[in-house]
Amino acid sequence: MPxxxxxxxxxxxxxxxxxxxxxxxxxxxxxMDYGKFKYESAMKAREARKNQAHTxxxxxxxxxxxxxxxxxxxxxxxxxxxxxxxxxxxxxMFRGREQSRPELGFRLLQRLAExxxxxxxxxxxxxxxxxxxxxxxxxxxxxxxxxxxxRQAQAARKEAQRGAAxxxxxxxxxxx
Numbered sequence: 001m002p003x004x005x006x007x008x009x010x011x012x013x014x015x016x017x018x019x020x021x022x023x024x025x026x027x028x029x030x031x032m033d034y035g036k037f038k039y040e041s042a043m044k045a046r047e048a049r050k051n052q053a054h055t056x057x058x059x060x061x062x063x064x065x066x067x068x069x070x071x072x073x074x075x076x077x078x079x080x081x082x083x084x085x086x087x088x089x090x091x092x093m094f095r096g097r098e099q100s101r102p103e104l105g106f107r108l109l110q111r112l113a114e115x116x117x118x119x120x121x122x123x124x125x126x127x128x129x130x131x132x133x134x135x136x137x138x139x140x141x142x143x144x145x146x147x148x149x150x151r152q153a154q155a156a157r158k159e160a161q162r163g164a165a166x167x168x169x170x171x172x173x174x175x176x
Contacts, residue, residue, distance in 0.1 A: 006031075055143050057087045057136070062112075064092060064104040071108075075115055082119040082139045085146030092133040105133040113137065 001009075006029060010017040016034040019027060058081045060074055081088045090112060092105035109126045116137065123138035139146070 085143035088137045
């Protein structure tokens with residue numbers, strides 16, 4: 001269709017003539033409400049950004065001579081981070097004579113990796129970095145999956161609270 005006729009048709013329907021494929025032979029144009037198109041594409045982009053998740057690297061610091069209870073506490077934090085879909089950087093800090101025994105730190109990191117094996121995997125193996133030994137654990141689940149599960153669990157908890165609240169109030173007058 002000639003350009004003049006296409007522009008005339010666009011004016012007649014109160015629409016815009018938008019070039020869709022400039023490199024095609026002949027160029028492809030479309031009649032549309034351009035303002036509405038821009039708005040809808042912006043809304044799609046906004047929705048995509050809302051569902052996007054940023055993977056965060058959380059850090060946990062340990063010492064080679066860690067108490068069993070402290071180890072359990074730190075391991076609990078690592079488990080929570082991995083369940084949330086975050087990566088965890090575990091740092092073992094060596095002081096004084098501890099620096100001559102890096103195998104203690106290596107064993108501790110291996111033990112921690114085995115303890116959280118069902119939630120995450122070793123992304124970077126333990127390596128000595130000056131006075132520290134560092135290892136990175138990555139989650140098996142993606143951040144978006146973890147966020148979706150958390151939303152479902154929260155919705156289920158709210159539903160359970162709503163279901164339990166009316167039942168309790170209905171029972172109270174019967175007891176009185």
